[in-house]
Amino acid sequence: xxxxxxxxxxxxxxxxxxxxxxxxxxxxxxxxxxxxxxxxxxxxxxxxxxxxxxxxxxxxxxxxxxxxxxxxxxxxxxxxxxxxxxxxxxxxxxxxxxxxxxxxxxxxxxxxxxxxxxxxxxxxxxxxxxxxxxxxxxxxxxxxxxxxxxxxxxxxxxxxxxxxxxxxxxxxxxxxxxxxxxxxxxxxxxxxxxxxxxxxxxxxxxxxxxxxxxxxxxxxxxxxxxxxxxxxxxxxxxxxxxxxxxxxxxxxxxxxxxxxxxxxxxxxxxxxxxxxxxxxxxx
Ligand SMILES: [Mn+2]
Numbered sequence: 001x002x003x004x005x006x007x008x009x010x011x012x013x014x015x016x017x018x019x020x021x022x023x024x025x026x027x028x029x030x031x032x033x034x035x036x037x038x039x040x041x042x043x044x045x046x047x048x049x050x051x052x053x054x055x056x057x058x059x060x061x062x063x064x065x066x067x068x069x070x071x072x073x074x075x076x077x078x079x080x081x082x083x084x085x086x087x088x089x090x091x092x093x094x095x096x097x098x099x100x101x102x103x104x105x106x107x108x109x110x111x112x113x114x115x116x117x118x119x120x121x122x123x124x125x126x127x128x129x130x131x132x133x134x135x136x137x138x139x140x141x142x143x144x145x146x147x148x149x150x151x152x153x154x155x156x157x158x159x160x161x162x163x164x165x166x167x168x169x170x171x172x173x174x175x176x177x178x179x180x181x182x183x184x185x186x187x188x189x190x191x192x193x194x195x196x197x198x199x200x201x202x203x204x205x206x207x208x209x210x211x212x213x214x215x216x217x218x219x220x221x222x223x224x225x226x227x228x229x230x231x232x233x234x235x236x237x238x239x240x241x242x243x244x245x246x247x248x249x250x251x252x253x254x255x256x257x258x259x260x261x262x263x264x265x266x267x268x269x270x271x272x273x274x275x276x277x278x279x280x281x282x283x
Contacts, residue, residue: 004114006114006115006116006121007047007113007114007115007116008115008116008117008270009047009115009117009268009269009270010045010047010270011270012044012045013043013044013045013046013047013270014041014045014046014047014267014268014269015046015047015048015049015115015117015267015268015269016041016046016047016048016049016265016266016267016268017049017051017124017212017246017248017265017266017267017268018037018048018049018050018051018214018248018251018263018264018265018266019050019051019052019053019054019090019126019127019213019214019215019248019250020052020053020090020214020215020217020248020249020250020251021034021050021053021054021055021250021251021263022053022055022056022092022250022251022252023054023055023056023067023071024055024056024057024067025065025066025067026056026254027056027067027252027253027254028254029253029254030251030252030253030254030262030263031067031070031071032253033251033253033262033263033279034071034074034251035070035074037263037265038074038075038077038078038085039074039077039078039081041078041083041265041267042077042078042079042081042082042083042085043081043082043083044081044082044083045082046078046081046082046083046084047083047084047086048078048083048084048085048086049086049088049109049124050085050086050087050088050106051088051090051124051125051126051127051212051213051214051248052088052089052090052091052092052093052111052126052127052128052214052215053090053091053092053093053126053214053215053250054071054087054090054093055067055068055071055092055093055096056092056093057092057093057165057169058092058093058094058095058096059095059158059161059162059165060095060097060154060158060161061096061097061099061100062158063158063161063162068100071104072100072103072104072105075104075105075106076104076105078105079105084107085105085106085107086106086107086108086109086113087101087106087107087108087109088108088109088110088111088113088124088125088126089108089111089126090126090128090214090215091126091128091137091141091215094144094145095150095153095154097154109124111125111126111129112124112125112194112199112205113125114205114206114208117210117240117268117270117272118240118270118271118272120209120210120240120241120242120272121206121207121208121209121210122208122209122210122211122212122240122268123194123205123208123210123211123212124211124212124213125194125211125212125213126213126214126215127186127213127214127215127216127247128141128215129141129190129199129200129201130186130187130190130191130194130200130213130215131184131185131186131187131190131215131216132187132189132190132200133184133185133187134184136175137172137175138200142201184216185216185218185229186213186216186245186247188225188226191211191225191245192225194208194211195207195208195209195211195225195243209240209241209242209243209244210240210241210242210243210244210245210246211244211245211246212245212246212247212248212266213245213246213247213248214247214248214250216247217249217250218247219233219247219248219249219250219261219264219276219278220233220245220246220247221236221238221244221245221246221247221276222244222245222246222247223241223243223244224243225243225245229247232260233249233260233261233276233278234278235264235275235276235277235278236275236276237273237274237275238273238274238275238276239272239273239274240268240272240273240274246266246274246276248264248265248266249261249263249264249265249276249278250263251263251264253279260280261278261279261280262279262280263278263279264276264277264278264279265277
């Protein structure tokens with residue numbers, strides 16, 4: 001991060017963060033909600049950060065369907081309204097490439113990326129790399145993020161990639177079902193190290209004051225390293241402070257009975273004020 005200008009929130013604008021929408025043909029209501037939400041926040045000075053797993057799966061930029069088209073249109077409309085829309089890869093949509101990003105108007109971000117907000121360095125990440133207890137996944141991640149591995153995969157016929165993605169996903173579902181809950185959460189030491197600049201992949205990325213991520217589906221605002229995620233997260237307003245870890249909610253408007261909330265987002269202002277808004281399901 002040395003020598004790099006950190007992203008700043010325009011004074012007249014705001015940053016919006018969302019992740020883990022897991023959009024696919026099976027999530028029509030979540031897609032509607034995403035379109036409405038993006039349109040509602042998109043205006044001049046708005047920075048919208050989509051921090052991974054926007055899509056449930058990504059087969060390659062040569063695959064298209066109605067869901068993908070609608071997301072691209074929603075992003076283009078947001079751009080026309082004056083917003084910048086950033087995208088960071090998640091563990092589901094890590095194959096999303098520059099060609100789609102460019103056509104949709106998404107600005108691709110590395111993971112992690114950094115913002116400077118009211119003198120605080122805010123590290124933003126999808127969050128999967130913080131789950132270091134899941135060693136099998138971390139091994140797969142290293143492999144699957146290499147250029148050679150991706151080039152080889154993307155050279156395969158689309159039908160074959162779709163088949164492979166299905167098998168990887170069912171394995172992952174099984175893996176998740178068989179893992180203890182604490183294995184799938186962010187690892188305490190990995191979080192502590194990340195604040196100190198030591199990223200789980202071994203690289204030094206620079207110290208940060210605040211960490212904001214998704215992935216774990218354990219929405220929370222952790223004031224300290226050891227504060228637990230609440231059983232029932234609630235919409236909150238707060239102020240950025242050193243040591244804070246913000247965990248974004250996952251979205252699911254299609255199976256609301258399974259969830260306490262159906263989605264949500266974080267809004268942050270250049271003065272350090274931020275809010276977590278949860279869309280609660282109708283009682
Ligand atoms: Mn994820």
